[in-house]
Amino acid sequence: MNNFEFVNPTKIIYGEHQVAKLDENIPESAKVLLLYGGGSIKHTGTLDEVKKALGDRTVIEFGGIQANPEYEVLMQAVELIKKEKIDFLLAVGGGSVIDGTKFIAAAVYQDDPWDMLLQSGATIEKAMPIGSVLTISATGSEMNCIGVITRHEKNAKLGFSSPHVFPKFSVLDPSKLLTLPEKQTANGVVDAFVHVLEQYLTYPVNAKIQDRFSEGLLLTLKEEGLKVKSNDKDVAIRGNLMLASTFALNGILGMGVPQDWSTHDIGHQLTALYDIDHAQTLSIVLPGLWKVLKEQKSEKLLQYGERVWDITSGSIEERVDKAVEVTEKFFQEMGLKTKLKDYSLNDESIEEVVGLLEKYDLLPLGEKKNINADTVRKILKTQLE
Amino acid sequence: MNNFEFVNPTKIIYGEHQVAKLDENIPESAKVLLLYGGGSIKHTGTLDEVKKALGDRTVIEFGGIQANPEYEVLMQAVELIKKEKIDFLLAVGGGSVIDGTKFIAAAVYQDDPWDMLLQSGATIEKAMPIGSVLTISATGSEMNCIGVITRHEKNAKLGFSSPHVFPKFSVLDPSKLLTLPEKQTANGVVDAFVHVLEQYLTYPVNAKIQDRFSEGLLLTLKEEGLKVKSNDKDVAIRGNLMLASTFALNGILGMGVPQDWSTHDIGHQLTALYDIDHAQTLSIVLPGLWKVLKEQKSEKLLQYGERVWDITSGSIEERVDKAVEVTEKFFQEMGLKTKLKDYSLNDESIEEVVGLLEKYDLLPLGEKKNINADTVRKILKTQLE
Numbered sequence: 001m002n003n004f005e006f007v008n009p010t011k012i013i014y015g016e017h018q019v020a021k022l023d024e025n026i027p028e029s030a031k032v033l034l035l036y037g038g039g040s041i042k043h044t045g046t047l048d049e050v051k052k053a054l055g056d057r058t059v060i061e062f063g064g065i066q067a068n069p070e071y072e073v074l075m076q077a078v079e080l081i082k083k084e085k086i087d088f089l090l091a092v093g094g095g096s097v098i099d100g101t102k103f104i105a106a107a108v109y110q111d112d113p114w115d116m117l118l119q120s121g122a123t124i125e126k127a128m129p130i131g132s133v134l135t136i137s138a139t140g141s142e143m144n145c146i147g148v149i150t151r152h153e154k155n156a157k158l159g160f161s162s163p164h165v166f167p168k169f170s171v172l173d174p175s176k177l178l179t180l181p182e183k184q185t186a187n188g189v190v191d192a193f194v195h196v197l198e199q200y201l202t203y204p205v206n207a208k209i210q211d212r213f214s215e216g217l218l219l220t221l222k223e224e225g226l227k228v229k230s231n232d233k234d235v236a237i238r239g240n241l242m243l244a245s246t247f248a249l250n251g252i253l254g255m256g257v258p259q260d261w262s263t264h265d266i267g268h269q270l271t272a273l274y275d276i277d278h279a280q281t282l283s284i285v286l287p288g289l290w291k292v293l294k295e296q297k298s299e300k301l302l303q304y305g306e307r308v309w310d311i312t313s314g315s316i317e318e319r320v321d322k323a324v325e326v327t328e329k330f331f332q333e334m335g336l337k338t339k340l341k342d343y344s345l346n347d348e349s350i351e352e353v354v355g356l357l358e359k360y361d362l363l364p365l366g367e368k369k370n371i372n373a374d375t376v377r378k379i380l381k382t383q384l385e
Numbered sequence: 386m387n388n389f390e391f392v393n394p395t396k397i398i399y400g401e402h403q404v405a406k407l408d409e410n411i412p413e414s415a416k417v418l419l420l421y422g423g424g425s426i427k428h429t430g431t432l433d434e435v436k437k438a439l440g441d442r443t444v445i446e447f448g449g450i451q452a453n454p455e456y457e458v459l460m461q462a463v464e465l466i467k468k469e470k471i472d473f474l475l476a477v478g479g480g481s482v483i484d485g486t487k488f489i490a491a492a493v494y495q496d497d498p499w500d501m502l503l504q505s506g507a508t509i510e511k512a513m514p515i516g517s518v519l520t521i522s523a524t525g526s527e528m529n530c531i532g533v534i535t536r537h538e539k540n541a542k543l544g545f546s547s548p549h550v551f552p553k554f555s556v557l558d559p560s561k562l563l564t565l566p567e568k569q570t571a572n573g574v575v576d577a578f579v580h581v582l583e584q585y586l587t588y589p590v591n592a593k594i595q596d597r598f599s600e601g602l603l604l605t606l607k608e609e610g611l612k613v614k615s616n617d618k619d620v621a622i623r624g625n626l627m628l629a630s631t632f633a634l635n636g637i638l639g640m641g642v643p644q645d646w647s648t649h650d651i652g653h654q655l656t657a658l659y660d661i662d663h664a665q666t667l668s669i670v671l672p673g674l675w676k677v678l679k680e681q682k683s684e685k686l687l688q689y690g691e692r693v694w695d696i697t698s699g700s701i702e703e704r705v706d707k708a709v710e711v712t713e714k715f716f717q718e719m720g721l722k723t724k725l726k727d728y729s730l731n732d733e734s735i736e737e738v739v740g741l742l743e744k745y746d747l748l749p750l751g752e753k754k755n756i757n758a759d760t761v762r763k764i765l766k767t768q769l770e
Contacts, residue, residue, distance in 0.1 A: 001624050003400025007554075008393070014641060015388025169392075208605045208625045209632060216597025224593070239386050240593045245641075247594060252637075256399060357568075 001207040001256040008251050010143045011169040014243070016235065017048070018171050019133055022053040022090070025169045026131060030088035031058045033081060035101050037065050037093045039359040041135060044179050050092055052131060060084055065093065068271055069100030069279070071151035075113065077104045081128070089128055091167075094136025095186075095191075099147035102165040105130050117149055121160030137177055137242040138279065139187035140195060140249030142170035150272060155356060157272040174239035182229060185241075186334040187279035189225035192245040193218060193330075194263060194282040198363065201290075201300050202258040202367040214253050215307045220244045222308065242263060262365035263289055269356040276343055283331035283338050288383040290324045292375060296368065341385035345373055350380040386592040389641040396554040397631065401620065403556050404431070404518055407475070410554045411516060415473035418466060422450050422478045426520060429564050435477055435518060445469055449522035450478070451662070453656055454485030456536035460498065462489045465512070471592045474513055476552075479521025479569075480576075484532035486548040488762040489646050490515050502534055505750045506545030517555040522562055522627040523664065525580060525634030527555035535657060540741060542657040557631065559624035564709040565616060570626075571719040572664035574610035577630040578603060578715075579667040586675075586685050587643040587752040599638050600692045606627045607693065610719055647750035648674055651761060661728055668716035668723050673768040675709045677760060681753065726770035735765040748754055 013021050026032065032054060041047045043097050051059060062077045065202075080086070081104065091101035105127040107113035116123050143148065146161040177185070200214035224240045231237055247253075266289075267281030276284075294301060294365045298320050305311035305323030312320065340349060354373045357363050365371040371379075386541070411417065417439060419432075426432045436444060447462045465471070466489065476486035478513050490512040492498035493584050501508050519527045526532065531546040534600030585599035609625045616622055632638075651674075652666030661669075679686060683705050690696035699707065725734060739758045742748050750756040756764075 001399075001621070001628070003403065005396060005398050011390060011392035013390050014386075018388065118435060136503075206621045206625070208609070209628050212601025212604060216594060216601055218592045219597060236386070236591045238650055240591070243386070243594050255397075260419035 001205055001210070002258070004256040006251055006255050007163070008143065008166065010167050010250075012143060012172060012246065013169055014172045014175055016175045018173050019049045020169065021055050022050065022131070022133070023055055026054070026057070026088055026090070028057070031060075031084070031086050032088045032090050033060050033062055033077065033084070033086040035062045035065055035066075035077065035089060035091050035093070035097055037063070037102070039063070039095050040179075041092055044176070046092060046133070046176060050090070054322040055090070055279040060086065065097045065100040067096045068150040068157065068275075069096045069103070069147055071114070072153070074100050074104050074107065074130060074149065078107045078113070082222065086246055087128070089130045091130060091132040092135065093298055094134065095141040098132050098134075098137070098167070099149065101130055101132070102127070102141070102145075103149050103160070105165055106162060108334075117156070117158040117160055120158075121162040124160070124162035124164050127162065127164040129211050130165065130167045132167050134170055134172050134242070135176045136180060136184055136188060137245040138191040139191065140245055142167060142172065143227025143246045143250040146249070148268065151192045155272050156360065157268040158360065159268075161263065172242050174235050174242045177238040177242060178233055178235065182232070183335065185228055185232070186225075186336060187277055188245060189221055189228070189241060190283050190331055190334055190336055192241075192248040193221045193225070194279075194286055195248040196221070197256060198263060198288065199253040201297055201304060202260050203297065204303070205257055205325040206301050207255075207257045210228060210253055210255055210257050213247075215304070217244050217248055217253070218304075218308045222330065258367040260367045264355065265362050265365050266353065269353040272356060274343060274345065274349070280336050283336040284340060284383050285379065287328040287331070287338055288323060288379040290327070291382045292378045293366070293371075294320050306326075339383055339385050340380065344385070347381075350377055353380060386590055386595070386641040387643070391636055392548070393528065393551065393636050395552050395635075397528060397556055397557060399557045399628070401558055401560045403558050404434045405438050406439055406556065407435065407516070407518070411439070411442070411473055411475070413442070416445075416469070416471050417467070417473045417705060418445050418447055418462065418471040418477050420447045420450055420462065420474060420476050420478070420482055420489070422448070422452075422482050422630065424448070425564075426477055429561075431477060431520060435475070435606070445471065450482045450485040452481045452536040452562070453542065454481045454488070456499070456534055457538070459485050459489050459492065459534065463492045463498070466493055472513070474515045476515060476517040477520065479519070480524025480526040482525040483517050483519075483526040483552070484524070484534065484565065486515055486517070486608050487512070487530075488534050488545070489528070490550055491547060502536075502541070502545055505543075506547040509545070509547035509549050510673060512547065512549040515550065515552045516563075517552050519555055519627070519749040520561045521565060521569055521573060522623075522630040523576040525577065525631055526635045527552060527557065528635040529633045531634070531655065540657050541745065542653040543745065544653075557627050559620050561581050562623040562627060563618055563620065567744060568720065570613055570617070571610075571721060572662055574606055574613070574626060575668050575716055575721055576664040577626075577633040578606045578610070579664075579671055580633040581606070583645045583648060584639040584642060586682055586683065586689060587645050589684050589688070590642055592640075592642045594640055595640055596688070596726055598632075600689070601636070602629050602633055603689075604691045607715065643752040645752045647756050650742065650747050650750050651738065651764065654741040657741060658737055659734070660731065665721050668756060669725060669768050670764065672709060672723055673714070673764040674715035674757050675712070676767045677763045678751070678756075679705050724768055724770050725765065731765040731769070732766075735762055738765060
């Protein structure tokens with residue numbers, strides 16, 4: 001195992017009806033900006049529940065933070081915070097709302113917040129305190145210090161991280177997931193599944209605990225993911241999926257191990273260019289990546305195949321191929337597409353993706369930094385149809 | 386899964402030669418009390434390494450915190466801190482030194498620190514900042530907010546916990562474990578193994594992630610534990626064991642699941658009365674506990690048997706018995722004894738243990754709070770010889 005530092009100060013408050021605990025976790029005197037996405041938290045009752053928990057605190061609302069939170073929208077919240085002298089940010093939503101809130105929390109103190117994204121968060125020295133109430137389980141943003149922001153004007157979808165933007169707390173009430181559309185549930189399962197794989201499916205460094213924690217999450221996501229569609233009102237299944245997404249990207253799996261993240265980096269460009277849902281870009285890219293890089297990843301593919309999918313017979317090559325195959329099939333069973341053609345994309349689209357990766361200086365990618373423009377082309381061509 | 390709150394703000398700094406990072410993790414102006422146990426950190430060079438990393442800071446040493454840290458000794462450090470106006474505590478050692486340091490950090494602010502133990506830490510509202518350099522892997526104290534203190538004068542070994550005593554950071558350099566006596570290594574493996582079991586081996590609540598994380602640690606402790614004796618200079622094995630001990634008791638396994646801890650509560654009395662090493666009390670009590678409570682724990686014993694020891698054939702009763710049997714055998718293979726007779730203890734000793742549990746009002750015990758004085762007698766009688 002490699003050297004590492006790990007810290008994660010976010011408090012998790014898990015369970016049904018735990019939104020009431022906002023009261024004891026936000027300063028009594030706080031002037032709160034309540035950030036959310038579309039109107040769903042209004043008709044599910046979550047907005048009322050949150051406001052009730054906040055009691056007599058002054059609360060100002062800022063709605064409209066959509067999927068792939070948009071720079072220009074978030075900057076409006078920054079202005080509002082300065083004008084209203086807000087001192088606590090409460091994100092109510094999924095990864096996009098929480099990512100957006102992290103950006104806002106830091107952008108308030110930045111001369112030019114765009115630099116913060118161009119430099120992956122390196123310019124952040126301070127941020128406002130954040131809390132969250134999670135209503136969509138997927139990205140793990142509720143318990144990490146990472147955000148991804150989109151700026152359509154520049155065709156950009158860029159990530160940043162800083163220890164200053166860890167949420168102080170996140171409320172995980174699994175019953176909030178019961179009203180999610182089937183597609184969002186499926187996207188969440190695949191997103192978390194790939195988060196685990198980005199940290200696990202590289203090459204072995206004898207990190208037995210990180211490997212087994214990863215496999216435990218993959219098994220749980222697989223089992224509960226395949227069950228949730230026909231059991232969409234089962235809070236216990238939702239609870240296991242919710243906690244799996246949170247732990248898939250709270251830093252524990254990545255301790256002292258090589259990490260990949262090229263599926264995300266390539267996928268982000270597909271979202272920036274064609275507005276494809278984040279998880280749906282991952283389900284296209286990951287199988288292609290593995291097909292092209294299966295030799296480099298063979299030891300971990302074998303281990304993954306055996307421990308997660310019970311693939312124990314056949315030659316090494318057959319078992320590796322089988323591991324790739326069942327994973328692509330799993331994404332499809334979850335209802336996600338895995339081919340560019342499914343979105344009417346073609347060879348030209350591949351060039352656009354490569355162009356954007358070059359423009360934002362994101363190449364080379366992967367745990368060995370050996371994925372260059374040509375490898376990206378190969379990966380995406382594999383998934384054309 | 387049950388409702389829970391989880392937070393753990395301790396930073397882990399893992400790897401060889403990471404002691405040097407003390408410099409960037411302790412305030413430059415700090416006046417440091419360096420706490421340790423016997424002389425081993427002197428002849429291994431760790432004391433010099435630590436002092437070098439602390440640079441120009443004023444450092445005062447306080448040695449002599451032995452296994453089962455003693456109240457009267459720790460109170461001397463409290464006096465020293467007040468006299469010398471110390472403002473940072475650096476524990477260099479194993480669980481006993483770190484536990485003792487946590488007690489000291491809080492006791493400085495207490496009118497009567499004894500109350501703090503009688504009330505399990507409930508009186509703690511404040512504590513001095515603590516860092517640690519781990520040299521013995523076992524208790525997990527380096528990443529939790531728990532301590533256990535002994536007061537011989539009162540035949541007491543009592544635990545406390547408080548969010549105020551989380552270490553700010555802990556340095557985990559696996560090469561520090563290479564010089565440990567074989568007995569301490571084995572004790573550490575068994576201690577961590579039982580920490581996992583106290584949180585896992587109760588009854589199922591469909592907490593799939595916590596179960597699989599627990600099983601991942603048990604498998605790692607079993608595999609690496611059985612290897613370490615004949616590979617005692619292998620840093621990779623030490624690293625996996627070190628991280629396993631830390632994660633065995635940093636709060637993650639216990640999220641939203643019932644917990645037992647009766648093996649610890651009974652074992653503590655054996656240490657208080659007869660000075661038996663902590664882990665060695667656990668290896669006596671746990672098999673007895675399971676033999677007596679195997680019906681109550683049967684579902685988890687079956688799951689544990691299958692996933693950790695590959696016990697998949699036989700009747701339910703046979704598989705449960707086998708799971709208990711292989712666990713006791715594992716402790717013995719690690720070199721720990723499992724019978725009271727091995728320490729010349731008898732029926733009278735059992736009455737002394739029960740007397741102490743009653744004196745400190747610790748009964749009833751266990752995840753169902755159904756272990757009373759008579760059950761404790763049965764458990765210990767099972768392990769007489």
